[in-house]
Amino acid sequence: MPFFEIRNIEKKYKEFTLSLSLSIEEGEFLSIIGPSGSGKSTLLSLIAGIESPDSGEMLMDGRDITKEKIQKRGISMVFQDFSLFPSMNVEKNIQFGMKEKDKAKRKELSDKLLEIVGLKDYGKRNVSAISGGEAQRVALARAIASEPRMILFDEPLSALDPPLRKHLRAIIRSIHDSLGITVLYVTHDIEEAFAVSDRIAVMQGGSIVTVKEAEDLYRNPENLFTAFFTGEGTSLPAHLLFDNTDAYAFFRPESAEIVEDSISEDMYPRHIILSDCRVISAEYTGSHYMLGLTYKDYPVLVESSRKPKKADVSVKIPKDSILLLR
């Protein structure tokens, strides 16, 4: 039995319906990604108890918590805007949800948590006088201090700049690993989700379309939406490449290779050759060129270590890296 399970939960709004099932194992780090409006934050609100579902149930350790009060669920949440209590200093914020009553022990625990999140001696500081990165670490320490059974992260790093985001996501993951706490992490940053998660769930239009491990999700997306949402790629009507199919052929840019000399399919039997491609653009990304080409009026993306000298080129793609998707 999974540690946390959502069974056929449904929440209807005027122009949007969230309807899904999901399960999380104990100690797992599961990320949820999806475009804006796909229902990620609504899902977290339902799990936390901020909102109530219209139907369905949520089980934690086999216990139905669907109607349980928000305060009693043992699920704490870290918000995008940090949500530190401005009337309290850093230490008081961390101690706010502690179950421990003894003052000295509370102090000891908050000091320890501050050390874990890299903010030793910050206890007496005013929360309005610390940076965004520090504030989010305090929020994390505060969430842990309440001894939750699961922590929900609602885009916790999106208000921070990219270098800080990378640093903090590593802290979040290492704290998860050392405490073994179950984490549900919502983000719109695919790279962040790939970097920290055990598994990733992709949401679209209020439903979960797939749940997989990061590498599997990238390499073997189950549909075109997931394929494009998790990275760049090319989709061509599959009948252009194969017989008897109305699906789309999808491949990643790094799977394809451009060839400036003339080649034939006989030379590369394990590849699909796209002849008569035209180079439209060549963007240098720092490590490689991302080439934009057209093939029979369809756009094609290919990664290349060098900039092509000719405008008319061929593209060869290993057949086993092409996915047929809808």
Add this chain to the structure above:
Amino acid sequence: MKRKGSGYFILKAIPAVILLLILFLVPLALIFSYAFQDGGKAILNVLEDNYTYYLLSFTVKQAFLSALISVIAALPFSAFFSAYSFPLRKTILTIAQLAFTIPTILVVLGFVIWYGNNGFLNNALRSVLGVSYTPLPILYSFKAIILAHVYLNFPIAFALITARWTQLPPTEENASYTLGQGKAKTFLFITLPRLSGSIASAFILIFLFCFSSFAIVMVLGGNPAYSTLETEIYRRVHVNADLSSAAALSLFAFAVNALLLALTTPGRKERKNERQARVLKKAKGMKLAQAVVLSLIILAFVIPPIASIAVRAFYTKDGIFSLSAWEGIAGRGFGLIGGSVNAAINSLAIGLVTAFLSVWMGSAIATASAKRNSKLLPFITSLPMATGSVMMGLGFIFVTSFIFTKLGIRSYYLSFLFVAAAHLIIVLPFSVRTITPGARAIPDSLSNAAYTLGASYGKTYRSVESPLLRPYRRKAFAFSFALSLGEVNATLMLSSGHVETIPVLIYRMIGSYDYQGAAALGTVLLATALAVFAIGEARWRKDAIL
């Protein structure tokens, strides 16, 4: 959308709402019963009487003109103050905001002393021009009513419009200029529509305020031809002793006022916060000179009537320096002034009771209303605004008379409580309106964070939400205290010799031409109101989260 815990906050607000309804509905019900006694004869008489419609048309006319002139006069000042920064700009804006807390009775007194036929201005003009007649015969006329209303409300229009204009980033105006449009066309087609919300808000606020204006019309009009619905209700109670007719006229005024409130409420939309406020340009050269001139005009309009009160407190009507009024206030005087200490104690005590209760009730109602996203609670709270303070005073007269005569209970403290209750009902809408933006500004995520950490609704309110509301409560307290301190309409209606407050005493002193005594007492009232305003404002700027 409802916020988490709205049920808890509704429960918490129930005692305040019940108290509000009792204090509002009981007097209203008694007014109804008086108006409809003898088969509704009084109400029929009022509806059939042409004089009622004359009163209504005059009331609307003076309120409309006052609001229109205040808003139009404020526009050029607001345009400059929202575009340029210069020394003392903030001070001038703060002085303008004083009008929110200056008791109306002081405006009346200041006008009599400054603009009166023997006032400072006319005396100065007589000596300069060498004439014996009154060069500026302003008082006791229609224009005195309008001028006093503009005096009291121009700063409100100025403050509201300037605040909004300063928030508007000039990008759209700049776009218009780059498209080759001139300043006039840009103002008319770009700026004015963007400002229309705040202009409409200021106009409506001033119109409603002037619609229920009492002391200004009563004293500065000085002529039965200049009667409004409110002054006529007072006359029917205290001159004609015709309570049924007064009750019927009250209901008529209430119906009109409620209709006006209902018509104007959709126009008062919530302000949209712009992401980027405009950067004020530093006034230099000609612009600085313009700033000085505009500031002086505002100061010359606002300061003299109020300052003249403090000056007049030290001079007799013949212009001889005298401390007699101050001695009178200190308890060594005879006649009206002899009651000053008692009136001051009453004013302070009623003010404190009113302010404490209005902040308690205001906090409970504002929080519940914000949590529930309720439209009903703000509506219930704004009901007393539709009645006008004279009508509330009349309602409480009926309550007092019912308890005194029917129940046979007579007590000075009961009268005192009724005055405080009337004040409470009058100031509560302002208190709720002051605290509500604070309650709405508390981010949901902050409360939800506390809930997910296991904190109850009560603990979250006490530890997280209530501290954020503190500056709003403090401002509401200062506002309520200042309003109660200056309240004259309902108190005058109610306190037929029972509970005398400073404004009532000042009103009576003006009536008995004891201007020096009124000025001395007015100075005390002014100093207290200013001190409360300063404390509320200083702490507000320091702590407010908006």
